Amino acid sequence: MSKRKQHAPEFKAKVALEALKGEATVSELASRFGVHPTMINQWKRALLDGASGVFERGGRKAPVIDEDQVRDLHAKIGELAVANFFFGKKAQALGRDVRRGMVERDHPDLSIGQQCALLQVPRSSFYYTPQGETDHNLALMRLIDVQFLDTPFFGVRQMTWHLRNEDHAVNEKRIRRLMRLMGLMPIYQKPNTSRPAKGHKTYPYLLRGLQVKRPNQVWCVDITYLPMRRGFLYLVAIMDWHTRMVLSWRISNTLDADFCVEALNEAIYRFGPPDIMNSDQGSQFTSFACTDRLRRSGIRISMDGKGRYLDNIFIERLWRTLKYECVYLHAWETGSQARAGVRTWMEFYNHRRPHKALGGRPPAVVYSLTAEAMQPDQQEQIRA
Structure with missing residues (x-):
């Protein structure tokens, strides 16, 4: 019987780096490397979380673990079989994908079947090889x-x-x-239309009855799906509510909060913080990383009501325009092609595309003219 292959740290790092490049979709990477898409998301997350450790305390190397210590650790793990019931109760607190990743193909004391039983993971799901979307x-x-x-x-x-x-x-x-x-959810009224992650705080909607009269008074943010020739990517954009100008955007092959925070950081750096940021109640926008960045910048947080797509209507119209005028006209194969295509269209939209609500002027022109028309003391008051 041939020895089963175990995912080495080098292999995980290679896959995580490919995911971090953003050139290929998760479906493509899963098919290419023969691993589950969820594992790719976890390895990418682990790589991002652990990257900061390289620069801590002068880039000190991680301690080397002796092989005898590893064998002793495996022996202790083997003893857990005696406490099957208690270990099973502890394992239930972890997600199924996390438990599946804990199974070791070459464990010296426990077979794969025994590990799956301890971790309460169906053995068939461990052997499943993802094929990607057809x-x-x-x-x-x-x-x-x-x-x-x-x-x-x-x-x-x-x-x-x-x-x-x-x-x-x-x-x-x-x-x-x-x-x-x-990531599509219908907009009709129903409970839990947009569900934040467990433990994430949601905020009330602050724009009802508010007159938005100047740039940087209100920003809005949302995520949409970009179809590719093989798989799909996600696009986040931040828009100024008054002028409809797209302030920043990012593309990612995984649906996490990091690329949303990157877009937020760029928008604040280039244009200064707004008074209010409006979003839906998705887990990316209710995450601590995103809300903490807003609070530290003195930005008030507003979130759409459940099922209320009209609460963020301007950016919903942006997605429709972007897809019909750009995305559906191309069949992008790589992330760099998608970024180049979206970048070209965003430049066209901001600087050259006439906007009906703005009297036929492009959003960037209105943004500049409105900002210049404001008195210097008003600008300083807004920045403060």
Whole structure:
């Protein structure tokens, strides 16, 4: 019987670095390296969290662990089999993906079946090799995205009926999975339309009845899905509410808070902090990293009500315009191609594209003129 391969730290670092580059989608990386997409997300997260340790205390190297110590540790792990019940109770506190990653193929004392039993992970799920999304599913995701821009109130059932009427043999189970994968949620009133992560604080909506009369009074932020030739990416953008100007944006192959914070840092650095930042109640915007950055900058936090897409309508219209004028006209294969395409369109949108609500002027022109028209003492008061 051949020895089963175990993921070495070097292999994990290689995959995490590829994910960090953002050139390939997670589906592509999972298919290329033969690992589960969730593991790629975890390794990328671990790489980002551990990178700061390289520069701590003069870049001191991590202590080397002796092989005898490793064997002793494995022996202690083997003793846990005696306490199967108690260990199983502890394992339940961890997510299934985390427990799956704890299984070692070459453990000296416990077989894979025993480890799966201890960690309460189905053995079949451990042996599963991800194949990535099929071309058919990617085509369905493209159709769903196009239709969702026209009818954002379509839930799983309505979207399934729509695709069936277009002669696509689909069921609700597949459409539900694909819409969750794309991060699409219908906008009709219902409980928990946009769910923050457990323990994340949500904030009230502050824009109701507020007259927005100047730049940097209110910013808004949102995330959308970008279809690629193989897989998909995510785009976050920050917009000035008064002038509709896109202040910053970022693209990522994983749906975490880091790229949102990067876009926020750039916008604050270039234009100064706004009075209010409005977003939905997604886990990226309710995360500590994002809300703490806003609070430290003295920015008041506003969040849409559940199911209230109109609360952030301007950036929703931006997504529609971007996709019909740019994204759907191309079939990008790499992250660099997507970034170059979005960058070109964003420059066009800000500086040359006429905007109806702005009297036919581009957003960047209105932003500059409005900011220059303000009195110096007003500008200083806003900055303060």
